[in-house]
Amino acid sequence: MRKSTVFAAVMGFLTLPALAQSPAVSRHPDGTGDPDATTCRPPQPLPASHFSGPQVCKLNSQWALLRKNGEDISADGKSIIPEVKSGSAGMHCNMVGGGASTGGQMVCQAQ
Amino acid sequence: MKHRRRIFVLLLLAAGGRALAQDAPRPVPTENVTVTGIKDVDQAVTKFVGSMTVPTRTADKIARWKQGICPLTAGLRPEAVKFVTRRVKDVAAQVGAPVNDRENCKPNIEIIFTTTPQALLDNVQVMYPFVLGYHDNSAQAAQLAKVIWPIQSWYSTATDDLRGNVVIDMARRKGMPMTLDMPVASASGGGMQVMASPTVTMNIPDAQIVNVTGSRLGDGVSSDFHHVVVVAEPAKLLDHEIGTLADYIALLALAQTVQPEQCQELPTILNLFAPGCTAPPKALTNVDLAYLRAVYKMTATTTARGQRGEIIYQMDKSLGAEK
Numbered sequence: 010m011r012k013s014t015v016f017a018a019v020m021g022f023l024t025l026p027a028l029a030q031s032p033a034v035s036r037h038p039d040g041t042g043d044p045d046a047t048t049c050r051p052p053q054p055l056p057a058s059h060f061s062g063p064q065v066c067k068l069n070s071q072w073a074l075l076r077k078n079g080e081d082i083s084a085d086g087k088s089i090i091p092e093v094k095s096g097s098a099g100m101h102c103n104m105v106g107g108g109a110s111t112g113g114q115m116v117c118q119a120q
Numbered sequence: 121m122k123h124r125r126r127i128f129v130l131l132l133l134a135a136g137g138r139a140l141a142q143d144a145p146r147p148v149p150t151e152n153v154t155v156t157g158i159k160d161v162d163q164a165v166t167k168f169v170g171s172m173t174v175p176t177r178t179a180d181k182i183a184r185w186k187q188g189i190c191p192l193t194a195g196l197r198p199e200a201v202k203f204v205t206r207r208v209k210d211v212a213a214q215v216g217a218p219v220n221d222r223e224n225c226k227p228n229i230e231i232i233f234t235t236t237p238q239a240l241l242d243n244v245q246v247m248y249p250f251v252l253g254y255h256d257n258s259a260q261a262a263q264l265a266k267v268i269w270p271i272q273s274w275y276s277t278a279t280d281d282l283r284g285n286v287v288i289d290m291a292r293r294k295g296m297p298m299t300l301d302m303p304v305a306s307a308s309g310g311g312m313q314v315m316a317s318p319t320v321t322m323n324i325p326d327a328q329i330v331n332v333t334g335s336r337l338g339d340g341v342s343s344d345f346h347h348v349v350v351v352a353e354p355a356k357l358l359d360h361e362i363g364t365l366a367d368y369i370a371l372l373a374l375a376q377t378v379q380p381e382q383c384q385e386l387p388t389i390l391n392l393f394a395p396g397c398t399a400p401p402k403a404l405t406n407v408d409l410a411y412l413r414a415v416y417k418m419t420a421t422t423t424a425r426g427q428r429g430e431i432i433y434q435m436d437k438s439l440g441a442e443k
Contacts, residue, residue, distance in 0.1 A: 044258040070258030071246045078242055089243050 032066055040073025048072060053084040062086055164385045165435045172390070172411070173431065174376045175424035176343040177254045178289040179279045182427045183343035183376050184415050185212070186280065187228065188220030191373065195233030195354075200362055204231055207366035208373050211404065215412035217374050229373045231350045237272075240351060241265040244274075251276050251349055254289045269379050269393055270356035271365065273372040276347040280420075282340030289343075342420035348373050360392070360402075367404045368392055375415045410438040 032047035042048070046069050052061035062084040067075075075081060081092040176183050191208040193201040208229065212219050234240050244251050245265040252264040253275050264274065277289045350369050357365060368389050371377060380390050383397040386407045391400035414434035418427045 067246065068258050070262065071249075074242055074262075075246055078239065080243075082246075089246065 038067070038069070038072040039076055040069045040071075042069050044068065044070035044073070050082070055084050161439060162432075162436055165439065166432050168384060168386045168388070168407070168411070169428050169431050169435065171380065171384075172375075172377050173424075173428060174378055175427075176277045176279070176289055176376075178277075179341050179343045180424050181341065181343035181420070182415065182418065182424055182431075183275065183277045183345050184418075184420070185217050185374065186342075186344040186420075188218040188225070189229055189373070190220040190222075190225035190227050191229040191231060192227035193231040193233075195352075203362060204366045204369060207363070208370045211367070211370035211412070212374055215374065215409060216416040217412070228345070229348045229350070231352070231369055231373070233352045233354050235353065235355060237267045237351045237353045241267055241274075244349070250288060250290055251347055253277065267351065267353075271350065271352040271368055271372065271393070272379070273348060273350045273377075275345060275376045277376075278344050278346040280342045280344050286344070288346050340421050345376075364389070364392065364402045367408075371404060371408055371412065374412055407435070407439065410435045413438065 032049050033042070034049050034051060036051065038048040038050055040048075047066050048069055049064050049066040052064055054060075055062050063086045065082050065086045067082070075089065076092065079092050080089050082088070083090045173182050175181055189209065189212050191205045193204040196204065208231070209219050209221070232240065241252075242265065245261055249255070249261050251274055252261055254277065255261045255264055278286050279289055280286050350372050352365065352369070371389055372379075377390065380394045383391050383394045383400075387401050387405045388407050388411075389401050389404050390408075391397040394400070411431065414431040417434055418430040422430070
């Protein structure tokens with residue numbers, strides 16, 4: 010009993026600071042907030058691949074600089090690319106309904 | 121190692137291969153400027169060294185190259201690229217800086233000619249902020265990344281301790297939190313007394329272990345260059361010959377130097393872009409070479425004050441001998 014209490018206390022002590030420091034996550038970080046805080050973009054699908062790239066974590070000041078210059082980080086996290094404006098970015102489209110002879114309907118949703 | 125290759129690719133991309141049309145390069149001899157016109161050379165040298173040298177923030181030492189330099193130039197025609205790279209290596213060899221002469225050496229000095237220097241530095245700030253040099257926060261990083269001069273340099277330094285452990289100078293170190301229990305000093309009884317108890321706990325986040333000698337003359341720690349980036353904007357350099365630019369770049373690449381905002385009394389190529397200089401030298405002068413030689417002769421592990429003293433002594437000696 011006593012051992013488990015000590016263990017729980019130690020674990021709580023070790024994990025709480027880590028949780029408190031976990032960076033914010035945003036699909037489209039725009040650099041708002043504390044410039045020295047980190048915001049992570051979740052993995053994005055790599056072009057022409059079934060795999061996703063890594064999570065990309067940058068300081069808000071870095072995201073802000075990218076947005077100011079109309080830029081973004083590539084899905085593989087390795088390079089800076091021109092920013093794709095929202096509306097076309099992250100849309101996943103599928104044909105829904107329709108048969109062999111009748112046309113279906115294109116349904117797009119944000120990823 | 122991977123990091124360095126990536127930086128180079130980024131810089132090359134940013135340079136965009138925009139070549140600068142230049143005359144065919146030709147070697148520029150070092151300018152022999154006599155400093156007899158100056159009333160007090162010693163004082164001028166002291167002022168020069170005091171205003172030009174920048175100790176590192178982490179070790180408070182004047183940094184220099186410990187590993188062999190491997191310059192790489194981009195954004196010029198191939199012959200100009202070769203010329204600038206060669207000139208930086210030649211100057212390094214002349215002043216006693218280590219040179220890596222292997223053909224496929226890993227670049228540690230990147231000299232980029234680009235029409236969009238600020239865009240390049242913005243990208244560096246996002247992808248490789250450590251290249252900008254030591255900074256504590258994003259505001260300082262943004263300040264460092266501002267392009268002010270037609271040719272400007274950025275220094276990434278490392279601290280080399282007594283046992284040869286090398287750590288890149290960064291505010292966000294990957295150290296470990298350390299807690300120290302220190303005895304409390306009390307002010308009772310007219311003087312400071314150290315009491316056995318109680319103790320006060322000091323929390324040091326990101327603590328780094330550095331091996332030092334404990335001597336006041338030299339702690340065994342030195343500052344080395346890890347990576348130097350020199351960025352030049354061709355449109356602002358059309359009035360200058362490639363040889364002059366190569367010499368200016370060589371000085372920036374071999375010593376962390378403050379680019380002067382006013383004309384220096386001593387003849388130096390650093391006056392090239394300083395406002396108010398009527399006839400700046402068009403090549404490295406004997407003052408510049410004396411300065412570089414002194415930087416590569418000084419004791420790496422002594423204090424910054426001691427290092428400055430050594431540089432002044434060496435410069436006085438070599439310039440005095442020419443009088």
